[in-house]
Amino acid sequence: GNSVTQMEGPVTLSEEAFLTINCTYTATGYPSLFWYVQYPGEGLQLLLKATKADDKGSNKGFEATYRKETTSFHLEKGSVQVSDSAVYFCALLTGANNLFFGTGTRLTVIP
């Protein structure tokens, strides 16, 4: 079956620290992989995506590389800001266009 396992939070970092949020997946076939971000009181927004092995998605300083050999899609950012405080969801999308989400990781960045 399809599933996503995400690093449990919450994660608290100081401004300008390095961020890694781990994500591994189990999937049949060749899924697309996504990171969504949910800011307080809002819906989910797409942060970045990768559609095939070795693709790197990037946006707003965040990056994630689709690693088929380790079935991983870890989210990284070199220098976080207070405005990055949010909940981050890793997700995979099968050919049936059904998204499977991880449980979410809450990030808090303190000045």
Add this chain to the structure above:
Amino acid sequence: EAQVTQNPRYLITVTGKKLTVTCSQNMNHEYMSWYRQDPGLGLRQIYYSMNVEVTDKGDVPEGYKVSRKEKRNFPLILESPSPNQTSLYFCASSTSYYYSSYEQYFGPGTRLTVT
């Protein structure tokens, strides 16, 4: 502005009183979906629709109904709400059912409390 709208944003109701949460998108998307978000469980799909008059169950459909009579609207119906349906609900839409790389656009969420 391209968006998915949901109403109401907040709702407190009592067990057994039928309710409908509306969802509308203005992007001419074919695919629409409902999710519920619960602490420690992430988002789980309730129902989805590939196009007008075409709907199917997601992972947690029990206690919910949907309809898709128009392309832009996809209401979620709780015929007899129970406390275990207290949750945060999101509607989402996407260009097409058939392409697995397409982004899903999410509404702002509806927080439902059933007492």
